[in-house]
Amino acid sequence: MKQSGKNIRTDIILMAIMALISLTSLLDIKQGDLSIAGISTIFGAVLFFILIKRNKQQGNPIGLSRKHLLNDIKISWLFIIMPSIINVICIVISRLLLPDYIDHVVGRTDSLISFQILILMVIQFIIFAFLEEISWRGFLQKQLSLYTNPAVSIIITSVFFSIGHATKGDPVIVAYDVFFVFLNSIFYGIVYHKTKNVLASTLSHFIANFSGALILLWFL
Numbered sequence: 001m002k003q004s005g006k007n008i009r010t011d012i013i014l015m016a017i018m019a020l021i022s023l024t025s026l027l028d029i030k031q032g033d034l035s036i037a038g039i040s041t042i043f044g045a046v047l048f049f050i051l052i053k054r055n056k057q058q059g060n061p062i063g064l065s066r067k068h069l070l071n072d073i074k075i076s077w078l079f080i081i082m083p084s085i086i087n088v089i090c091i092v093i094s095r096l097l098l099p100d101y102i103d104h105v106v107g108r109t110d111s112l113i114s115f116q117i118l119i120l121m122v123i124q125f126i127i128f129a130f131l132e133e134i135s136w137r138g139f140l141q142k143q144l145s146l147y148t149n150p151a152v153s154i155i156i157t158s159v160f161f162s163i164g165h166a167t168k169g170d171p172v173i174v175a176y177d178v179f180f181v182f183l184n185s186i187f188y189g190i191v192y193h194k195t196k197n198v199l200a201s202t203l204s205h206f207i208a209n210f211s212g213a214l215i216l217l218w219f220l
Contacts, residue, residue, distance in 0.1 A: 066199060083205070125206055134202075142192075
């Protein structure tokens with residue numbers, strides 16, 4: 001459905017704000033253990049639910065389809081598991097060339113994830129994967145796709161998503177970390193583009209994070 005001029009201006013402003021907040025990670029701006037860049041995910045998640053009302057009014061799907069999830073998995077299973085494969089490659093390479101990478105990743109997540117308690121870790125990974133997907137894919141990528149082609153919307157979303165994960169550390173290790181987050185985000189974006197279902201990209205995101213965490217803990 002064609003966007004009104006008011007909606008276009010509002011979308012552009014909101015997307016720009018979200019992107020700018022994610023860029024604060026480059027300045028290592030923090031309030032206690034909370035990265036200011038992380039607020040971009042909360043911001044996008046709130047906007048996603050606000051857009052649900054607009055989309056319902058316009059007769060558009062809201063992007064949360066449990067009914068079609070199994071079919072969505074069937075049509076995009078390879079893209080769903082690719083981030084997990086990428087994580088294995090990332091960790092294997094880091095063991096050979098950047099052994100401090102593992103400590104870096106654990107360090108940027110241990111204030112949010114309870115690695116010592118398995119069931120709590122699973123719940124946390126599900127929550128964070130869902131929040132990031134409704135924010136970055138359900139809001140930002142979806143809205144960008146209204147104004148540009150799918151490939152560009154996936155790439156732009158992935159750039160800001162990955163930069164938002166940057167934390168203080170060795171520049172080489174940080175760049176390595178951000179690069180692989182970017183690759184994973186590309187596949188989350190492809191899953192969302194193919195299925196239009198945030199639950200499908202959330203599944204991919206959760207599997208990648210959880211399996212990656214298990215491998216990281218194995219090497220600690």
